[in-house]
Amino acid sequence: MASSFWNIAYQQAMRSGVFVAKVYSFLHVTTNYLAFPAYAFGPSMIPTLHPSGNVVLAERISKPSRGDVVVFQSPEDPNKLPTKRVVGLEGDSVSFVVGPGKNDESRTIVVPKGHVWVEGDYIQNSRDSRIFGPVPYGLIQGRVLWRVWPFQDFGPIGPPTTT
Amino acid sequence: MGIQNLLWQVTKKAFTGGIIGVTISDRCCSVVPVRGDSMSPTLNPQRNSYLDDYVLVEKFCLQDYKFVRGDVVVFSSPTHFKDKYIKRIVGLPGEWISSSRDVIRVPEGHCWVEGDNKASSLDSRTFGPIPLGLIRGRVTSVVWPPQRVSKIS
DSSP states (O other): OHHHHHHHHHHHHHHHHHHHHHHHHHHHHHHHHTEEEEEEOSGGGTTTSOTTOEEEEEESSSOOOTTOEEEEOBTTBTTOOOEEEEEEOTTOEEEEESSTTTOOOEEEEEOOTTEEEEEOSSGGGOOSHHHHOOEEGGGEEEEEEEEEESGGGOEEOOSOOOO | OHHHHHHHHHHHHHHHHHHHHHHHHHHTEEEEEOOSSTTTTTSOOSSOGGGOOEEEEEOGGGGTTOOOTTOEEEEEOSSSTTOEEEEEEEEOTTOEEEOSSSEEEOOTTEEEEEOSSGGGOOSHHHHOOEEGGGEEEEEEEEEESGGGOEEOO
């Protein structure tokens, strides 16, 4: 009778193990191929996102186009995931002010193939392509759809509101 | 209705198996074929596509992106993000690389990759340092053909 106790215990363990594996795999496939939540904080996307933090829902299905807000791996540190707006696609000519508020000097760059140009909505305080250059498509993690938390900010992310 | 039930059971099992397979391939390791001879003689020493090497690519390195000089990695091309290349890391962030005419510093968050077969390799000497975020895995060993099974150094 002792062996059948261990038999049953073993079966229960296997069943739980398989269940955990199924749940983990389902979560992995959903967050890596469909949609995932991301936490964005900082002043660079005012007024679209709140500086003290928003949780947003991002989807991985569509290819980002001009005007989309995207989550991507920073070219300066692959462990960081900034959220910025796509301002230029490959081939676009992007003009930007080098130091807004300091001077009016501006430069124009053609976005190279396979890259996008991202800028924060609040360019006075935003680390974006003006500092680290165009971002290759391979670093883009997803396109932001909705602000999810806190509840007061619930709503879709749309084109930049003109300040 | 027995056959319908059977079909549904098989589909469910196949679906679950597929999802678990995808997760293992993304998080743990996968086997990929090597095309081209840019990593000769380490990979694909003969120019014959019937004898292409298949290598084991481990994905655990993507948790923290800590690589060392000499790692052979798979990465997405900076210009055509759907293409994947296999090259060796020869420069880590902050190091200096002597390119054709001048000396270049590898920026933070980037690495310099070159193929072992310098004559026939499209690598950082052409498209510059690549962001570490483009790396999709590290090659640990050759698994096919059987006579070439070995660890990559």
